[in-house]
Amino acid sequence: MVSPTLPAHDIADLGLAAEGVRRIEWAEREMPVLRLIRERFEREEPLAGVVVAACLHVTTETANLMRTLRAGGARITLAASNPLSTKDDVAAALVAEYGIGTFARRGEDRDTYYAHLKAVADTQPRLTMDDGCDLVTLLHRERPAQVADVWGGTEETTTGVIRLKAMAADGALGFPVVAVNEALTKHLFDNRYGTGQSTVDGILRATNLLLAGRRVVVAGYGWVGKGISRRMAGMGAHVAVVEVDPVAALEALMDGFEILTAAQAAPWGEIFVTATGNINVFRREHFVAMRDGALLANSGHFDAELDLPALRQLAEGHVREVRENVQEFDLGPKKIHLIAEGRLVNLSAAEGHPAAVMDMSFANQALSAEWMVQHHAELEARVYDVPQAIDQEVARLKLAALGIELEAMTAEQARYVASWQSGT
Numbered sequence: 558m559v560s561p562t563l564p565a566h567d568i569a570d571l572g573l574a575a576e577g578v579r580r581i582e583w584a585e586r587e588m589p590v591l592r593l594i595r596e597r598f599e600r601e602e603p604l605a606g607v608v609v610a611a612c613l614h615v616t617t618e619t620a621n622l623m624r625t626l627r628a629g630g631a632r633i634t635l636a637a638s639n640p641l642s643t644k645d646d647v648a649a650a651l652v653a654e655y656g657i658g659t660f661a662r663r664g665e666d667r668d669t670y671y672a673h674l675k676a677v678a679d680t681q682p683r684l685t686m687d688d689g690c691d692l693v694t695l696l697h698r699e700r701p702a703q704v705a706d707v708w709g710g711t712e713e714t715t716t717g718v719i720r721l722k723a724m725a726a727d728g729a730l731g732f733p734v735v736a737v738n739e740a741l742t743k744h745l746f747d748n749r750y751g752t753g754q755s756t757v758d759g760i761l762r763a764t765n766l767l768l769a770g771r772r773v774v775v776a777g778y779g780w781v782g783k784g785i786s787r788r789m790a791g792m793g794a795h796v797a798v799v800e801v802d803p804v805a806a807l808e809a810l811m812d813g814f815e816i817l818t819a820a821q822a823a824p825w826g827e828i829f830v831t832a833t834g835n836i837n838v839f840r841r842e843h844f845v846a847m848r849d850g851a852l853l854a855n856s857g858h859f860d861a862e863l864d865l866p867a868l869r870q871l872a873e874g875h876v877r878e879v880r881e882n883v884q885e886f887d888l889g890p891k892k893i894h895l896i897a898e899g900r901l902v903n904l905s906a907a908e909g910h911p912a913a914v915m916d917m918s919f920a921n922q923a924l925s926a927e928w929m930v931q932h933h934a935e936l937e938a939r940v941y942d943v944p945q946a947i948d949q950e951v952a953r954l955k956l957a958a959l960g961i962e963l964e965a966m967t968a969e970q971a972r973y974v975a976s977w978q979s980g981t
């Protein structure tokens with residue numbers, strides 16, 4: 558039964574709230590930019606009375622974003638953006654300590670996942686905040702009448718932005734959305750350094766393997782793939798990259814990595830990590846060619862990068878849990894290991910990105926939400942980049958928080974770079 562003093566919620570265990578609060582406060586220490594924004598929001602309340610529905614990974618960093626939006630006056634409700642990324646202690650703290658309606662249980666099944674999305678959609682939001690576009694998709698597919706009441710949204714990740722752009726191209730998108738992922742202060746740091754480090758963290762927590770000397774295959778050399786490849790190499794692994802884009806492949810080559818096709822990589826690799834935003838990157842023919850003990854992990858948004866139905870079929874039901882977050886598929890002549898059911902390994906088997914990097918991503922979220930509230934009336938139903946002024950402000954605040962001073966151009970230099978007359 559829901560206590561009358563608590564917001565509506567569906568979470569695993571309210572008793573975990575104290576631990577959640579401790580960990581949220583720990584993360585906050587690393588999030589000075591968001592803290593500065595929260596202090597301003599408390600004074601100015603730019604989101605006063607705005608109903609916000611959020612679908613984000615329920616982590617300590619997200620909790621600090623929720624606190625910031627609430628400080629700005631938003632009436633906010635949160636659902637999980639992935640069934641395995643929820644931290645149950647954080648969900649408990651959000652409800653019990655911070656009064657934020659939260660619908661998220663780690664390990665929830667598909668029906669519960671969608672019931673939770675519906676619960677936040679039921680609040681009749683003016684603003685949506687998505688990580689992977691599931692909430693926006695739900696509103697457009699199942700609740701078209703509600704779409705007209707939404708002022709706008711924000712989207713956190715690459716995959717979500719790609720979906721929104723596809724919706725806009727089809728004329729299907731019903732309100733403007735800010736692509737937070739496209740901010741430089743988001744993807745240059747979050748996707749690359751945040752996912753890079755936390756993917757390694759997830760693989761290590763799940764397996765405790767030695768990476769030095771291991772052959773690691775990274776599929777996708779976008780921002781996430783670059784981060785993973787660099788960090789794996791830093792741990793002493795031999796890294797090969799699988800790419801479909803010639804420029805990305807060339808960049809990986811010149812960064813010092815082997816370039817292989819998926820078919821070439823399958824018998825070569827020992828650890829495989831996908832980060833493409835695509836489907837079935839490794840599939841039946843690759844699993845068959847992999848060596849005994851091959852380890853599979855995914856850091857892309859959806860659990861579709863590995864063809865798991867094919868892997869299950871090959872194992873004919875011979876699947877067992879060999880460690881927490883590691884399943885062993887017995888293919889007869891060999892065994893293949895899968896981490897976190899092929900879901901985002903960094904969030905499912907570790908804690909996701911470090912707070913210091915989410916500080917910038919979520920500063921962009923908070924400022925983009927404020928911008929959307931101020932400007933929605935003049936915007937069209939399409940995908941907008943984060944305004945450059947916000948991106949620059951986030952970088953400026955982060956440097957200031959780190960106590961780092963920037964060089965400033967002299968007047969002479971400013972005149973020089975603005976003029977076209979001086980030459981050789």
Ligand SMILES: NC(=O)c1ccc[n+]([C@@H]2O[C@H](COP(=O)([O-])OP(=O)(O)OC[C@H]3O[C@@H](n4cnc5c(N)ncnc54)[C@H](O)[C@@H]3O)[C@@H](O)[C@H]2O)c1
Pocket residue numbers: 714715716717744747748752776777778779780781782799800801802805832833834835838856857858859901902903904910
């Ligand atoms: N785990 C996390 O916390 C986290 C964080 C940020 C982004 N993401 C997700 O990670 C994925 C990648 O994000 P990104 O920002 O690196 O995207 P990106 O667009 O920068 O890079 C994706 C790369 O994958 C390549 N690619 C596409 N299909 C391929 C295939 N079949 N084989 C090999 N390469 C292929 C593309 O050419 C591209 O270079 C997205 O799904 C994104 O939403 C996850």
